[in-house]
Amino acid sequence: MPDQNPITAAYSALIHDVKNSLGLMTSELDGIAAQLEPNQTDALQRINRLSLESARMNNVLMNLLGLQRQDAGKLVINVQEALVVDVFEDVVARYQRMAAQLNVTLSMACSEDLAWFFDPMQVESILNNVVTNAIRYTNSTIHLTAFIEQVAGHDMLCIQVTDDGRGYPQALIEGLTGPSTINMATGSTGLGLYLSEKVANMHEKNGICGKIQLSNEEGAHFRLWLP
């Protein structure tokens, strides 16, 4: 990438470097976990805790790269016709084993032939963010669903992630406003949500833009609407 600003370029290089290390750590952890006996549940759990935190760190780094791109006006999406179930399967495959070890059931329900126009990589990344956080905060379940619903006369794809935890902090629900909402005290940066919102907005059809919706029902309810 032609990054003009040397500081920006240095940040990118740094982030990629850390990401590489993190990737190696994760695969080493996987290797260790594979060698453990099934009855070593305590060790397995602790390894999975580490894997989860690595995944969260990786998401944060991805978000930083995304933020940089957005700042430089270079965040672009690549809309194509894709199957929602493919994205779901990737997300579930990525986290299911880890979630199970932490006594969380990660499940999905989606019609096999639900096709829609969207950027599958970006949407997967949004879901990765949501799911890693949900694994941390839910009690026992995380469920992915998708359906098409009419909103103001237009068909929209709704992708939904629900859990049975204590829900989102009120501040997060009220203000999907920008990186300025970063909250050091609670440890929730909101950066992932901020970018998710941007990416959702960039999905546009006939003047209708995608959006993110957070609510607390039986647990946290995350909805991504795509036109």
Place this chain on the structure above:
Amino acid sequence: MDLSHYRCLVVDDFDNVRKSIKGMLVRLGIENVTEASNGQEALRALRYQSFDVVLCDYNLGPGRDGQQLLELARAEKIISQRTVYVMITAETTRAMVMGALEFEPDDYMAKPFALDTLDKRLQRWATRKNAIEPALAAIENEDFESALAELDKLIEESPRYRNWAQRQKVDILLDQKALDDAKTVLLEAREQREQAWIDFLLARIEFLKGNFHPVIEQLQGLVLRYPNFVKAYDLLSMTYERLDELEQARHASEEGAHISPRSFRRQMRIGELSEQLDDPGGAAKAFRKAVKLAENSPHETPALYDRLLLNLESAAERSAEVADEADFLRDASRVLDKMNKRFKDDPEAVLRSQIHQLRLAAKAARASMTEKLMDAAKRRIGDVSQELLLEVMQAYYDVGQANAANRWADELIKKFPNDKALQSKIIEMQSEPIPEQDKRKASELNRSAVQAYKDGNFELAEDKYQAALQISPHNPSLILNYVQALLQLVLSGNNQQERISAALALLQRLQYLSDLHSQYERYQQLQSKALQIKEKLGA
């Protein structure tokens, strides 16, 4: 599905990453895994055997990246459509690789990925391979009717492969020159959703039809919406070239190169357009990048080095600043060194390099003498006659160094700011920046032309003036003499339109003439006379 017979190639510059991916594949039951740590190794492996899956990191360190590898491998048909090429990226964006339409990876994976994710994907690729096989087989057998039927089936029944099938269909129709059919397919697809590749191909169809102006409008809209769609800039550049707007063509290619700086072809194109635009500096810059990109590839040829050197030499020649000239020459000698190292066993290249060495040596020696004279003259500027100072200026013209002559003229004017007589002499010289010898030849021809004119033989005068202008194309009094003869010939009624146009074109050459020049008034008179005649002829 049992994938134990699968052959996989893993390309990554990090040893650890490669090992870890290989480990995952082995754990998934795939034993036949080849590793490559860079583009070179990958190409060698791809030539040597065929693979079911290539897992390639986008960033391969210095040298080729994953996208270049894919383009090369697909363009040279080292890998078939049956090989699933998967690009592994560190980001969620495909921005950096977007736009290479014919050569898009079959899938992307964001790293790091888990074992289960890879497992899922492998199954999906295997399913895909089976699903598209009938269409691929028909395409391979050039049975396009069956291929189109198979693709239609996919479009209708399998949303997962619809996009791929639509593209294949358009490709086949374009290959068959069925432009309108291809357009129909694209417009149908566009009904569902506007996408960059659709709009791009619609523009390409207009291009193939020769509707260049609409193409430009379409592509400009496209790059506004999808600024990273590199191919659009390439087509834009080609379209401008067809419209003979070379400056715009080069600009479009440069924008493409800005987004995707590692394309050899694009740099070559910028170089070629710069040559056509008579900009050796710009051409040298582009060819230098091309040389860098060509390193260790079949593109790295003596001819490429030769072309770069020629442009560096021309750029040095035309530099207004000595420092620039020195830079170009230093660059040229560095390129020459590299050329010698790379092609020391190629007799053609060795001899060619000797030719460049001769030219560079002469230029370098002359450049250093130029500065020596300039320094010496500056030091003695107050001690010698003005005639001698002007002779210095003429000496620069004699050896073809108009730039040095102008620099010296500036020095003189700075030293004698109020000496109008000197300044007018300088202007006189600047209006005829040629060697003394040529001045004499031109003035000889001028004399015989004037004689012919006096004798009333205007056509003979015309011939002589033409010959004189070949030698001294900018001499104002010569030009004005010739214009006068042309106007006489117009008035006598022969080839009126042609001659009056020629006269006006010649007068254009004197537009720059300062009112300090001795010929200024005459220029103005002849100019208005020529315009009057032109107007009369027009009416």
